[in-house]
Amino acid sequence: MAELLYRLGRLASRRSWTVIAGWIVTLALAAGAFLAFGGTLTTTMSIPGTETERVTEQLTDELDGLGGATGTVVFRTEDGSAFTSSQEEQIGELLDGIAEIDRVDDVVNPFAAASERAEQEQQLADGAAQLDEAEQQVADGTAQLDAAEAQLDAGQAQLDGAVAQARADGTYAFAEAQFAAQQAELDANRAQLDAQRAELEAGAAELPDQRSRLEDGQRLVDAASEIRTVSADGATAAGAVLFEDELFSLPAETKAAVADELDGADIDGVAIDYSSEIASSIDGLVGPGEIAGVALALLVLILMFRALLPAVMPIVSSIIGVGIGVAGSLAFSGVVDMTSVTPVLGVMLGLAVGIDYALFIMNRHRRQVLAGMEIRESIALANGTSGNAVVFAGSTVLVALLALNVTGIPFLGVMGTVGAVCVLIAVLLAVSFTPAVLGLIGIRIVNRRARAQIGHESHARPELKPMGTGRALLRAALAIIVLLVVAIPALSMRLGLPDGSSEATDSTQYQAYTAVADAFGAGQNGPLLVTAALPDGLAEDEVTATQANLADLLLEQEDVVAVAPVGVSDDRDFLAFQVVPVDGPSSASTEQLVHDLRDLSPVPGEAAGADGDVDLGVAGQASGNIDISEKLAGVLPVYLALVVGLSLIILVLVFRSILVPLVATAGFVLSLFAAFGAIVAIFQWGWLGTVFGVHDPGPVLNFAPILIMGVLFGLAMDYQLFLVSGMREAYVHGVPARTAVVAGLRNGRVVVTAAAIIMTAVFGGFVFSHLAMVRPLGFGLAIGVLFDAFIVRMLLIPAVMHLLGRSAWWLPNWLDRILPNVDVEGAALERSHPVHGASAAAVGGGSGDAAGDEITREDAARAPIRS
Structure with a gap:
């Protein structure tokens, strides 16, 4: 390897412009590939086989529309007052316009949602009042029937008394027809009364079921009472944009289109903000901090080389390497899921190792030139020795990054691979581009003052003492x-x-x-989706009761603020709920809540009001x-x-x-x-x-x-x-x-x-x-x-x-x-290409004069202390 790098360094130093042009063309091709084929980056992570992944797939299969990404849009009045009707209307129009964007499934107008909720609550209140009135009517009717029945009983008693008296005094035969007529009238009235009682009892029998359904509905409303879309003071409203795609596959164009609509909205007195599901995912790829870091690296290089031109070289080399590595990797983002951190990792590694690897070779070359070695020979030797060490060092980083693929976590493997590609390009640039540029700058690798000392004996170093x-x-x-x-x-x-x-x-x-x-509370920034899979489908009139039972069960869990039903499958054997925790999605309490909810499964059928145990799942x-x-x-x-x-x-x-x-x-x-x-x-x-x-x-x-x-x-x-x-x-x-x-x-x-x-x-x-x-x-x-x-x-x-x-x-x-x-440092190469006028130790980092030692460096490399 050392001899190959030696030849590569000599060739690159002689064909400097060809090598440099080749790398610039490669950079242009990588940039072109990115512009032509670059796809979507995401801020979310996904690992196949997790419980969340399984439940999400169930949601997508059973309840169309719940598997897609959801972005939050927050509207606030700038003066803290309640929204005016004009502002509400403009917000509705804005959201309606967003609903027309390609790949947007639906939108949630916060004011319409609040109005619908108020209507539901009013309907429940009206229903309760009507039910109370019906129960009162039943009670009044029953009382009236009881009074009428009492009158009939009294009339019957009088008639029975009169008949008995007539029989006793022998006048019954004369009044028999009259008694029969009176009895017939009483029987007719009793029959009518019995019919009315039967009708009243039939109506009364329906009231408990109606009351139960009403109470079930009220339980659901109460469970969801803390889920609001408009704040209590009327100054903040939270809308939603529902996408057709899940977040990992959501096209960047769709997110950008939604963000552009929101950024371009001009609603007087209203501030608009939106969540990361809508916000651009690559803002901040390179900012002031990153530029300052590179500037500090340049300052270190200037202090080390005491010259501007050689100090700039590693910076330029690393920037070219980052451009090729990151742009080339992003060209595959349309076919490979990549997170927004992936290119940033490539930038970090590409800049850091790119500068360092070029520095190692240049520092070796500079020391050899100061020792009196001819420029091109020094470039080739530095590339064969320090370049060989760079290849080895880069290989260790490559192996460590590529080993991330063995974790079985796709997004991490992609990050490791992209980072490895950037490191590989940094190594290739170090052993080809660096020699080419060194060939161009020639003796300017050292400053003017140092040139006067070329070939002179090195300053004596203090005696080495342990x-x-x-x-x-x-x-x-x-x-x-x-x-x-x-x-x-x-x-x-x-x-x-x-x-x-x-x-x-x-x-x-x-x-x-x-x-x-x-x-609205921190928990509404990261609600959970809880699913309930029933062994058998529910009857239509059983759905509300089962939902209410499960909502009550979920609401009993610690750190749960609210529960709302969000979907029922066509077969009514799969239910979904939105569960709002107390704290945000990254809090310790929410993490514990997820485990607690999963530990509830399976829920006994009697507790849920279903036939058979109910399996719960948690997603979100x-x-x-x-x-x-x-x-x-x-x-x-x-x-x-x-x-x-x-x-x-x-x-x-x-x-x-x-x-x-x-x-x-x-x-x-x-x-x-x-x-x-x-x-x-x-x-x-x-x-x-x-x-x-x-x-x-x-x-x-x-x-x-x-x-x-x-x-x-x-x-x-x-x-x-x-x-x-x-x-x-x-x-x-x-x-x-x-x-x-x-x-x-x-x-x-x-x-x-x-x-x-x-x-x-x-x-x-x-x-x-x-x-x-x-x-x-x-x-x-x-x-x-x-x-x-x-x-x-x-x-x-x-x-x-x-x-x-x-x-x-x-x-x-x-x-x-x-x-x-x-032979990591290319010791064999040093022996065949000695540094004239100076010891190998002086330029290669050793402590003695290799030319005068009886033991060669290659022999020494194989001479461990034996037991």
Whole structure:
């Protein structure tokens, strides 16, 4: 590989314009592909096989229209007064216009919904009054019938008395016809009375059923009483836009069309905001913070090279790489589901590693030129040695990112793949574009003052002395204690997805979220959808009672504010309810509520008023976020084990040691958990919230830990390689083990420090991104790089290596025989292309003169301390 890169570097330096033009054409093709084929980005995440996914599919199958995305539109009067009739009319017209947009299924006019609800409540009140009146009429009629019956009984008694008297005095025969007529009249009246009583009793028999249905309807209205579309003061109204597509497949054109309609609305005295389901998903891709981060990286490069032209080169190279990688990846967004964070991750990684990888090669070339090497030979050698290390370092990052695909989480695998593509392009640019530009600038790689020193002996360095053992113990203890203390908050990490409260305060998403929370309660920003699957269909007159029974059951659960029925299947064997929790979708109470609702299933048939047990399901954005977070939390240990195992294998191959990989991997784990602790403290606990723009603390972004783990692994291996390889090189050239630690640290710390500062600057620029999901990623990567580079690699590792001494390089004989020789730094190439006029150590990072050593670097690479 080193020889191939050497030839590539020499060719690129001679055909500079051809190579540069080739990359520019590639950039143009990538941009063209994006413009021609780019599709939709989304702010939501989806994982197949979750409970939410299953319930959502049921909803789509059983209840057409409930499976699509729903966006909230909030209207507020600017002076805080109630809406006027004119404003209500204009809002209705605006929503009616949005309903005509392609892929919009329906809209909810908040004032029409409030009016319909008032009509329903009035109908129930009227029905109750009519029922009360009917019951009173029944009571009055019964009393009248009872009185009439009493009169009949009295008349019958008189007639019976008269008949008895007539029989006694022998006059009955004379009055028999009269008695018969009177009896017939009484019988007729009694028959009429019985008929009236039967009719009255039949009517009265229907009243309990009517009362029951009325009470069931009233129970449903009461259960939904806290769900409102217009606030109590009449100054805030929440409408809705119902889309035909679910959020992941919702076309960007549809969202943009709706947003344009709302942004262009001019309703006097009314402010309009809308939720993230409508808002553009890629605002904030590159903003002032990101530009400031690149500017800081440029400043570091200027200070390092002491010249503007070579300092600008890595920036230009990284920007070209980001353009190709991100635009090329987005060209596939029409056929692959991508989140809005995916291209941002590509930008972050592309900028950071692109600058660093070019820096490593340029720094090597600059040192060789100062040592007196011819320009083109120096470019080729730098590309074959440092370029070879760059390829290896980039490969570790690639492997870590591509390993995200083994988690089985599609959106995370896509993010890892896009990030890997951007890193791959950064590596290819570093070993081709960088040599080409170096060939163009020639001797200007060094400033004018430095040119006068080319070929002269290097300034004498202080004599190497190992650090004291006591100092090493203190450094190691201090580093471990600091990292462990910072990692403490990670013990309480709670994963989730940010809701509207996490967005920038000047964004329409945040304004809409807070307006709904203030006017209607935070829970209405993330209602749950609860489904009830019945074993058999209900009779038409049984639906309301079953809905009311289930609504009461749901309302009994802790942290439930309101429940409203939203759909019944055609077969009446599938019901759906909207459940409004107390708190927002990312709150701990809502997470617990989802679990509690699922634990209710199955509901006994008698409790629901159905034949057979009822299976409950929970869906909705909050439920989906909870499922995704739990799935990611479950995958996290598996991925950590994979990364740690990979780390050990790679480091054993590179350093041919057992203890060095163990120490390096333990250091990576320490810096990783310290980064997690810092993220929790800032974004979940709200510490230093004003500094980092965390105005509403919430759960940690659910995919941030696993993504940060993968990226930091690759970067940690980079820093380990550039520092510890110098230690090993010095040691195998005869320098005592503990002195070799100081030699390797002295030779590698400058470039690692610059690289780490650049990485931190680039990642840190995204801490102030306009996208809520980007900020914790930027912060976690920035603080993780700081911890790993400055505390672990330059403080902890040298101290532990000193304490281990010669045993750090121990390797069993049997393992030494089977391990391949991994010449990461291109030692063989250096021997065949020596640096004239200076020692190899002076330019290559070693501590001794390779030309004068009896042991060659290749032999040394295969010379571990044997047991």
